[in-house]
Amino acid sequence: MASSSKTEQKKMLIxxxxxxxxxxxxxSIAVQSGTIKNMVEDDFTLIPLPNVDxxxxxxxxxxxxxxxxxxxxNEKDIEEFxxxxxxxxxxxxxxxxxAANYLHITSLIDLLCQAFADRIKNxxxxxxxxxxxxxxxxxxxxxxxxxxQHKWAHEEGKEHIDHSxx
Amino acid sequence: MDLPSVxxxxxxxxxxxxxxxxxxxxxxLWYRLLTSDPxxxxxxxxxxxxxxxxLLLINGSVQLLVELKADDSHPLHRxxxxxxxxxxxxxxxxxxxxxxxxxxxxxxxxxxxxHSVYINNPLLGEYFKVKLPEWERNVCHVAYGFCFRKAxxxxxxxxxxxxxxxxxxxxxxxxxxYTVGVDKKWRNVGEVPCPDHLRESFDNVNxxxxxxxxxxxTSIYSFNxxxxxxxxxxxxxxxxxxxxxxxxxxxxxxxxxxxxxxSQYVDIWRMKEYGVAESWTKYCILKDSIQLDIRxxxxxxxxx
Numbered sequence: 291m292a293s294s295s296k297t298e299q300k301k302m303l304i305x306x307x308x309x310x311x312x313x314x315x316x317x318s319i320a321v322q323s324g325t326i327k328n329m330v331e332d333d334f335t336l337i338p339l340p341n342v343d344x345x346x347x348x349x350x351x352x353x354x355x356x357x358x359x360x361x362x363x364n365e366k367d368i369e370e371f372x373x374x375x376x377x378x379x380x381x382x383x384x385x386x387x388x389a390a391n392y393l394h395i396t397s398l399i400d401l402l403c404q405a406f407a408d409r410i411k412n413x414x415x416x417x418x419x420x421x422x423x424x425x426x427x428x429x430x431x432x433x434x435x436x437x438x439q440h441k442w443a444h445e446e447g448k449e450h451i452d453h454s455x456x
Numbered sequence: 457m458d459l460p461s462v463x464x465x466x467x468x469x470x471x472x473x474x475x476x477x478x479x480x481x482x483x484x485l486w487y488r489l490l491t492s493d494p495x496x497x498x499x500x501x502x503x504x505x506x507x508x509x510x511l512l513l514i515n516g517s518v519q520l521l522v523e524l525k526a527d528d529s530h531p532l533h534r535x536x537x538x539x540x541x542x543x544x545x546x547x548x549x550x551x552x553x554x555x556x557x558x559x560x561x562x563x564x565x566x567x568x569x570x571h572s573v574y575i576n577n578p579l580l581g582e583y584f585k586v587k588l589p590e591w592e593r594n595v596c597h598v599a600y601g602f603c604f605r606k607a608x609x610x611x612x613x614x615x616x617x618x619x620x621x622x623x624x625x626x627x628x629x630x631x632x633x634y635t636v637g638v639d640k641k642w643r644n645v646g647e648v649p650c651p652d653h654l655r656e657s658f659d660n661v662n663x664x665x666x667x668x669x670x671x672x673x674t675s676i677y678s679f680n681x682x683x684x685x686x687x688x689x690x691x692x693x694x695x696x697x698x699x700x701x702x703x704x705x706x707x708x709x710x711x712x713x714x715x716x717x718x719s720q721y722v723d724i725w726r727m728k729e730y731g732v733a734e735s736w737t738k739y740c741i742l743k744d745s746i747q748l749d750i751r752x753x754x755x756x757x758x759x760x
Contacts, residue, residue: 387463399466407470415481422459424483436481443477 304336305351307344312336315351319358324394342389349375349382350389353398376405380421383409414453415444465489469499473579476500491580500558500579553657554602559611561602566656573600573613575636586613586634589642594619596627601658603667605681611636612681614658614667618650626650631679631686646686648677652699661704663711664730670704673697676711692725692736719743 301317303326320337321327329337339347356371376383383406390398410418419426428436437444459467468479468490480487489496553561558579565571569591576583601614615632629650632642652672661668667679668689673696676689691713701717711730715723722741729735 384459387459387467391460391463399463403463403466404470406467410467411471411475415478418479418482422464422482424486426482427484428481433481436487440477440480443474444481 302335303330305347306336306338307342307347308340309344311344311347313347313351315354316358319354322354322357322395322397324396325392339393341392343385346382346385346389349386350393350395350398354395357397372401376401380409417453461485461489462495465493465496465499469496476579477581497558497579551656553600553613554660556602556604556611556662559602559604561600561613563600563656571598575602575611575613586636587641589615589632592619594621596620597654599654599656599658599669601660601667601669601679603662603681606665607682610638614679615642616648616651616654616658616669618654633679633684645679645684648686649675649688651677659704661706661711663706663709668704668706668711670699670702670713672699673702676704676713689727689731690733692738693733695725 302314303317303320305313305315305320305326307313317330321330326337342350353375356368360368378386383402387399387402387406390402410421413421418424426433464486468476468486471479476490480490548565549567550562550564551566553563553573555561558577560576560578562574562576562583563571564574573586573588574583575586595617597618599616601616603612603614604610605612613634613636615634616629617632618627618629620627627650629648631645631648633639633645634642649671651669654669658667658669662681665681667681668676669678670691671677671688674691676691677686678689679686689711695715697715697717701715703714703716705712705714707726711727713725713727713736715725721743724739724741725736726739727736
């Protein structure tokens with residue numbers, strides 16, 4: 291009997307960004323996203339993602355592909371990848387957090403939020419407002435009062451306070 | 457482009473307490489979220505393992521609350537001192553009764569009848585005084601414990617009261633319980649045998665939701681935080697050491713007992729199967745193998 295080597299037909303999905311660009315990806319990798327997993331269970335193969343733009347989707351696919359091939363031996367490798375992955379501007383990080391949240395990729399949400407926290411922990415209040423695009427809605431008196439309440443938290447001391455928004 | 461509140465909270469809950477307090481000045485929404493939003497407090501507590509805090513005692517009294525945090529830019533972990541006036545009640549002689557789930561319970565002025573108990577939340581920088589029962593003349597000793605009932609999100613304070621009603625009668629010990637925010641007053645849960653030796657607080661020996669303390673070398677008493685059932689447990693069979701040398705502890709969710717009565721070695725017993733006397737297994741540490749300068753200290757088993 292002729293033995294035909296059975297090449298496993300890997301199920302592929304198509305992800306469509308908000309700008310209508312399409313990307314092919316293995317289903318087994320794409321289901322790292324809870325949102326995509328749900329749609330697959332409802333028999334979708336073309337997954338429209340109107341909340342994610344092309345640039346961000348490319349990055350997310352890259353993340354999922356890397357984490358999809360996770361084995362016991364390449365843990366260090368993936369750690370390095372994660373470290374490099376978060377070296378992005380705040381704007382890019384924000385887009386990624388929004389997308390990861392929408393797509394329900396728990397490990398990515400964790401990675402991004404931790405990176406964010408690490409980057410803002412020593413920032414001054416002004417810099418934090420700029421980074422998150424938050425207007426100051428305290429009146430000068432209110433702001434002074436809140437500042438006084440927690441003066442110790444604003445003291446520079448040995449901790450360097452970073453005023454830059456980058 | 458605004459991040460939704462949930463994403464914001466995911467980020468903020470990973471900051472150290474000092475950074476969180478600084479962020480309160482950013483805007484009114486953040487002030488509200490960081491001060492009283494229950495989702496934030498929940499998220500923060502589930503990440504507590506990232507920033508353990510320790511209470512520093514100076515001259516036997518709690519003085520400072522220190523938060524340990526890892527700093528990537530420094531090779532060593534760096535400590536941040538939380539402003540004492542803000543995060544701890546301004547009291548004189550404070551000792552720690554216990555801590556669970558991000559709350560700490562403090563005891564002030566223990567050796568007077570006007571001692572007081574406080575519950576403190578270092579994250580929010582708030583504390584309140586617990587209403588204690590009226591002091592009675594026949595009370596000769598009081599010890600406190602603090603525990604958390606996970607299933608109901610309730611905090612309970614335990615009070616072991618030893619009374620001597622008359623000079624010729626033996627001492628009587630009773631256990632009282634107060635569920636924070638639920639009970640209007642302290643409830644008497646029943647009489648317990650008078651422990652041989654008890655300090656001002658129960659050692660934090662919580663195994664499987666049950667608080668334990670040593671009665672004497674032959675029995676351990678326990679209080680189930682959920683059912684409030686009080687019942688005894690056996691110590692290692694044949695143990696005759698005076699309870700002064702014994703310390704109860706919890707390690708790896710097993711009940712452990714250390715016996716420091718021997719000059720050459722320390723015995724550590726571990727109850728492998730909860731409640732089964734025969735499952736007490738002994739481990740022995742030669743005192744010679746312990747560093748000289750800590751060898752004579754009281755051996756307290758604890759978790760790092």
